[in-house]
Amino acid sequence: xxxxxxxxxxxIFAGAASAGPQGGAAASSCDRTCLNNFADQLVDALxxxxxxRLPVTQWVKYxxxxxxxELGDGFWRTAGGKGTYKFxxxxxxxEQVGLETVLQEVGHPVLLALRLKIENQKISEIETIIAxxxxxxxxxxxxxxxxxxxxxxxxxxPPAERVSRLELIKTANKYxxxxxxxxxxxxxxxxxxxxxxxxxxxxxxxxxxxxxGTTAGGQPRPAPSPKYDPSTNPTMxxxxxxxxxxxxxxxxxxxxxxxxxxxxIVDEEHGIVWAFGFFDHQxxxxxxxxxxxxxxxxxxxxxxxxxxxxxxxxxxxxxxHEIEAVLTQSPYGMCSGWSSYxxxxxxxxxx
Amino acid sequence: MTRQGIFVAVGVVALLVVAPARTAQPAAAxxxxxxxxxxxxxxxxQYLDAVxxxxxxKAALASNVKFTEDGQKLDPGDGLWRTAxxxxxxxxxxxxxxxxxxxxFGTMREADNPVDLALRLKIEGHKIVExxxxxVRDGINASRPTDTGxxxxxxxxxxxxxxxxxxxxxxRTSREELARTANKYxxxxxxxxxxxxxxxxxxxxxxIENxxxxxxGRNTVSDSPAPSTSYTVLQGxxxxxxxxxxxxxxxxxxxxxxxxDTEHGIAVAFTxxxxxxxxxxxxxxxxxxxxxxxxxxxxxxxxxxxxxxxxGKIRRIQAMFHRCPYGMASGWSSxxxxxxxxxxxx
Numbered sequence: 001x002x003x004x005x006x007x008x009x010x011x012i013f014a015g016a017a018s019a020g021p022q023g024g025a026a027a028s029s030c031d032r033t034c035l036n037n038f039a040d041q042l043v044d045a046l047x048x049x050x051x052x053r054l055p056v057t058q059w060v061k062y063x064x065x066x067x068x069x070e071l072g073d074g075f076w077r078t079a080g081g082k083g084t085y086k087f088x089x090x091x092x093x094x095e096q097v098g099l100e101t102v103l104q105e106v107g108h109p110v111l112l113a114l115r116l117k118i119e120n121q122k123i124s125e126i127e128t129i130i131a132x133x134x135x136x137x138x139x140x141x142x143x144x145x146x147x148x149x150x151x152x153x154x155x156x157x158p159p160a161e162r163v164s165r166l167e168l169i170k171t172a173n174k175y176x177x178x179x180x181x182x183x184x185x186x187x188x189x190x191x192x193x194x195x196x197x198x199x200x201x202x203x204x205x206x207x208x209x210x211x212x213g214t215t216a217g218g219q220p221r222p223a224p225s226p227k228y229d230p231s232t233n234p235t236m237x238x239x240x241x242x243x244x245x246x247x248x249x250x251x252x253x254x255x256x257x258x259x260x261x262x263x264x265i266v267d268e269e270h271g272i273v274w275a276f277g278f279f280d281h282q283x284x285x286x287x288x289x290x291x292x293x294x295x296x297x298x299x300x301x302x303x304x305x306x307x308x309x310x311x312x313x314x315x316x317x318x319x320x321h322e323i324e325a326v327l328t329q330s331p332y333g334m335c336s337g338w339s340s341y342x343x344x345x346x347x348x349x350x351x
Numbered sequence: 352m353t354r355q356g357i358f359v360a361v362g363v364v365a366l367l368v369v370a371p372a373r374t375a376q377p378a379a380a381x382x383x384x385x386x387x388x389x390x391x392x393x394x395x396x397q398y399l400d401a402v403x404x405x406x407x408x409k410a411a412l413a414s415n416v417k418f419t420e421d422g423q424k425l426d427p428g429d430g431l432w433r434t435a436x437x438x439x440x441x442x443x444x445x446x447x448x449x450x451x452x453x454x455x456f457g458t459m460r461e462a463d464n465p466v467d468l469a470l471r472l473k474i475e476g477h478k479i480v481e482x483x484x485x486x487v488r489d490g491i492n493a494s495r496p497t498d499t500g501x502x503x504x505x506x507x508x509x510x511x512x513x514x515x516x517x518x519x520x521x522x523r524t525s526r527e528e529l530a531r532t533a534n535k536y537x538x539x540x541x542x543x544x545x546x547x548x549x550x551x552x553x554x555x556x557x558x559i560e561n562x563x564x565x566x567x568g569r570n571t572v573s574d575s576p577a578p579s580t581s582y583t584v585l586q587g588x589x590x591x592x593x594x595x596x597x598x599x600x601x602x603x604x605x606x607x608x609x610x611x612d613t614e615h616g617i618a619v620a621f622t623x624x625x626x627x628x629x630x631x632x633x634x635x636x637x638x639x640x641x642x643x644x645x646x647x648x649x650x651x652x653x654x655x656x657x658x659x660x661x662x663g664k665i666r667r668i669q670a671m672f673h674r675c676p677y678g679m680a681s682g683w684s685s686x687x688x689x690x691x692x693x694x695x696x697x
Contacts, residue, residue, distance in 0.1 A: 064649075106648065302464075
């Protein structure tokens with residue numbers, strides 16, 4: 001996305017700022033400890049296959065991988081032992097909490113991204129993304145080995161350096177806007193030099209270890225190359241490159257649309273933003289594009305392809321440092337179950 | 352499902368048919384059918400030619416047309432519209448002129464790979480107002496993960512002749528009767544316990560799933576390989592149900608009968624097969640054996656299924672389906688309650 005387009009989105013943010021909850025979220029009756037306790041209760045109830053032990057509102061809504069199903073159905077029947085990796089993102093102001101964790105399901109580790117909304121000490125919204133099989137299983141094992149979230153996420157932002165919810169969201173949203181139809185010509189200074197990304201527990205930046213498996217296009221994943229070098233005319237971005245260089249390469253162009261961008265959880269104290277979105281790959285002619293060096297490339301999935309994603313960003317000094325995502329393939333064009341159709345089909349941020 | 356259960360299910364359908372609320376359904380009062388079979392089939396051909404041309408303007412789409420692909424509402428021109436490269440040779444048209452609807456089962460090429468397609472069009476005022484598609488891009492069998500069965504369909508050369516054969520006028524039934532008979536298939540499969548009345552299957556019933564024969568000639572359980580913990584493609588339609596081994600299909604919901612062709616005895620439904628997994632995988636067969644079988648994780652098939660019904664019995668079944676997120680909705684029901692309902696509607 002070009003610089004002017006990014007500027008345009010920033011203007012939209014500025015215009016919409018007064019309408020968002022960041023302007024006046026309800027006074028919280030559930031602090032961080034309370035929120036984390038709700039997340040723990042939820043996971044305990046999941047592995048017990050017993051939602052009846054949860055304090056829920058009368059109209060509690062549960063979605064699993066974008067589908068509205070009954071509480072007690074789906075993963076509630078199959079969730080097994082709890083893992084040790086637990087990454088909580090608390091938003092006492094909005095009374096929402098996110099938890100990324102590992103669980104067992106019929107003998108296999110799976111990744112769970114969980115969002116809860118609390119109202120009057122009861123759970124009113126439960127949103128889950130479960131990433132199963134393949135590299136997600138490998139990545140879940142990786143996270144278990146990691147044991148706890150990266151240290152950068154846990155760092156408290158000094159009070160004098162904290163920015164508003166809106167500022168945090170604006171910075172995180174640059175990631176999506178920069179990736180959507182990436183042309184390598186944007187201003188990618190929003191990436192910190194130390195930016196690193198885990199996707200389903202796999203390190204997909206600055207990582208020279210081959211991941212194996214296949215790409216979203218079904219092709220064998222190539223061995224990573226150590227450094228982005230435009231003069232070599234690469235035709236596929238590499239997990240060996242930095243966050244910024246992956247965007248600079250213009251090789252993510254095949255991500256045609258990042259829509260239904262929701263930012264329900266913001267932790268100003270830690271500079272963390274938890275987003276949900278969908279990455280559409282339209283395939284067809286959109287696979288053909290030019291890189292910043294003028295090279296014509298054909299890349300990306302050959303059939304319409306969508307990732308449903310929960311993505312967590314650490315923002316310091318207006319830059320992204322740690323990024324962590326849980327994602328699973330969904331039917332092309334799917335909605336989250338938490339937006340109107342118009343918002344589902346929009347790439348404008350919602351919060 | 353027990354005999355009593357089936358009776359209840361059929362009874363529910365029967366009640367719905369006569370209930371006043373149902374008078375608003377197309378079954379009771381289909382839209383004025385000013386588009387005959389030839390007209391409906393022409394719309395299918397025109398639509399698919401437009402898809403291959405990647406040009407929605409070449410199809411007679413109404414300005415307010417609604418288009419879904421694999422349960423998702425997309426803009427015409429998106430999804431398969433961008434990636435289709437050719438039409439295939441397998442073509443089965445199932446028409447319902449009274450309702451102004453047609454369902455097409457066929458093959459296509461997408462990025463030059465063979466895929467199966469189920470397409471439903473609704474025509475009003477000689478425009479396409481609804482286009483619903485299921486595109487089968489992957490194999491449904493773990494041993495054939497990339498085989499969509501499209502090439503198998505094409506090897507058949509033409510659809511089973513029964514699907515295109517008209518019934519003698521004296522044997523034709525009402526739309527409701529047609530739907531009720533076909534719905535016995537779903538009701539008998541859901542939580543199948545082998546104890547129902549499966550006489551709605553004709554002795555020569557066979558079923559094709561994504562191009563592959565899913566039934567055989569063995570028509571009684573005693574005829575079948577035993578002991579077994581899963582039903583087999585060697586069994587006939589009835590024997591599979593009598594085995595009680597399809598119990599792991601826990602819910603067949605959003606049963607939308609979209610084509611009811613009384614002239615040919617064809618019923619076509621779009622629906623979802625949920626497999627709840629967990630402890631629903633463990634059950635008893637009619638001979639008292641406890642088995643544990645079925646998908647280990649929550650699993651849903653999005654499915655379009657066509658039935659040939661003669662004299663109140665199902666003779667042929669053809670299905671196009673693929674996996675979707677557990678509990679997914681079609682995009683064509685007006686409420687979540689309808690999405691989760693196991694009642695047939697038409």
